[in-house]
Amino acid sequence: MQLLNKKPESLTDVQMRYCPGCGHGVVHRLVAEVMDELNIRDKTIGVAPVGCAVFADEYFNCDMIQGPHGRGPAIATGIKRAKPEAIVFSYQGDGDLASIGMAEIVHSAIRSENITIIFINNAIYGMTGGQMAPTTLVGQKATTCVYGRDPKLQGYPIQMSEMLATIKGTTYIERTAVHTAPLVIKTKNAIKKAFQNQIDGKGFSIVEILSTCPTNWRMTPVKATDYVKDKMMEIFPLGVYKDSDGGK
Amino acid sequence: MAEKKLMKGNEALAEGTVQAGCRFFAGYPITPQNEVPEYLSWRLPEVDGKFVQAESEVAAINMIYGAAATGVRCMTSSSSPGISLKQEGISYCAGADLPFFYANVVRGGPGLGNIAGAQGDYFQSTRGGGHGDYKVFVMAPDSVNEMANFPRKCYEIAYKYRIPTMVLADGIIGQMMEPVEFEYPEVDVSKLPEQDWALGISKGRERRRVNSYDLREGQLEIMVNDRVKKYKEIEENEVMYEEIMTEDADIILVAYGTSARVSMAALKMAREKGLKVGLFRPITLWPYPKKKLAELGDRVNNFLVVEMSLGQMVEDVMLSLNGKSKVFFYGRPGGSVITAEEVLKAIEDTSKKGAKEHATIK
Secondary structure, three states, rough: OOOOOOOOEEEOOOOOOOOOOOHHHHHHHHHHHHHHOOOOOHHEEEEEOOOOOHHHHHHOOEEEEEEEEEEEOOOOHHHHHHHHOOOEEEEEHHHHHHHHOOOHHHHHHHHOOOEEEEEOOOOOOOOOOOOOOOOOOOOOEEEOOOEEHHHHOOOOOHHHHHHHHOOOEEEEEEEEEOOHOOOOHHHHHHHHHHHHHOOOOOOOOEEEEEEOOHHHHHOOOOHHHHHHHHHHHOOOOOEEEEEEEOOO | OOOOOOHHHHHHHHHHHHOOOEEEEOOOOOOOOOOOHHHHHHHHHOOOEEEEEEOOOOHHHHHHHHHHHHHOOOOEEHHHHHHHHHHHHHHHHHOOOOOEEHHHHHHHHOOOOOOOOOOOOOOHHHHHOOOOOOEEEEEEOHHHHHHHHHHHHHHHHHHOOEEEEEEEEEEEHHOEEEEEEEOOOOEEEEEEEEOOOOOOOOOOOOOOOEEEOOOOOHHHHHHEEEHHHHHHHHHHOOOOEEEEOOOOOOOEEEEOOHHHHHHHHHHHHHOOOOOOOOEEEEEEEEOOOOHHHHHHOOOEEEEEEOOOOOOOOHHHHHHHHOOOOEEEEEEOOOOOOOOHHHHHHHHHHHHHHHHHHHHHHO
């Protein structure tokens, strides 16, 4: 018998607690495969957020730290400056990165920190039970906007990749999705590039990944993938927003 | 004896921290502590250390959380409102058992308050400060020389027990200039031991995790109780204080930091008037020297607590004495400086009141 596929070494054997149809598990695996392929597992330090991915420090088989809500890029800054030989990534959701952690992500980009950010955008607060996120779409319902997001009251969803691309110090910014097999492969390539940039000392790289949250969107997993395709991608177009030689 | 240098309190603190092995600083500007980051911004690169001016106090303390997790000796400094912002991160460090050092050069509060020296952050410092059950080792310098030398002790305690440690200074000690002598040889960071909990290159060892959570039923209680053991050890072994002329005293002044300096001047004036006054100066505010105070309470009837606040440490004095002696208080909040004359008057009032009340009570 020939072994065709196996769990990446960079994932632990702990069973993930993500909901059926959630994108986190897919992205975790992609990050782990990249760590395996780049052979960086034993020098990588990951930063787990507050949110659904809070337990990421259990799932990734490398040195991990779990920190306060939204502060991943600041924690990663401290680690990378103190230990430049380590490969440092911060894994964050949209409430974490685009709401409470807006200052930290923007300023780590301004400083062109040589770190990698994995940003899961599912347009909702998952762990706390489906509240409105800064990325929630206009008209999308959430437990704190039960009639749907109204721009007059809550403004418009923030497009993080577009915004960060305006910052001179950023190196690589791409938005991808994981609801189809080709997009999963594309996302993996983007994650790989974001880590390779750090290895090459090129500076700040972020991959924004559109993801599903069937539980809090109140949809079946299949409907949720349609929602990404039909609704989210309209407001959050996929593509490379920045690819430079580096702010450094 | 090492040479003496004339230094500003904040600069002495910064230099003392570097000499104690600090190689990472993150902070955000706030008066009256700005000389600390300004000094370290050029001094740390000289010793191959890293300096980051963070976008906020919140980011700064989280940079510390990350850096401390790698085992590097690190520091942040701020003043009252900034320290309030850092409390969440300090709580995370305490909950993750990360050693680091920080300084609060206290200013008048609450709110934006003013930029004068004050002592209104005693409760915040000695009760943990952030959310949850934890303690921070707190040292209160009363001179520029102590600003220079306390960071060394703070790092020792921080790494010995894996807890956050701090210097609680005030704007006056931060801004004034005095001769300084660095009492210890400079720490050679290349000789510091590797920490068996620090994140880094995991080749050839098990992976490590730094976090402050445990959602399994009952597990967090166990985690917190484990920490209590070291808190008890610290309370047992690491108390520091200074006693001046307490042997024959009828009244003992209790004061720390700038208040202790003013109280010292008042003590001299009172002694000249024939009043038998002593001074008890806690150097560690947590652990608090409660045993020693209780001993003094066995034979001294009157204690006068002097603080640049509405009265915060006075509660620890009362708890320590536990009803043994009369406790009086003199203080001024809002960054107003207490004068020796005011303290002398309070001593004289205490002398009268104390005698009278004891005459009626005892």
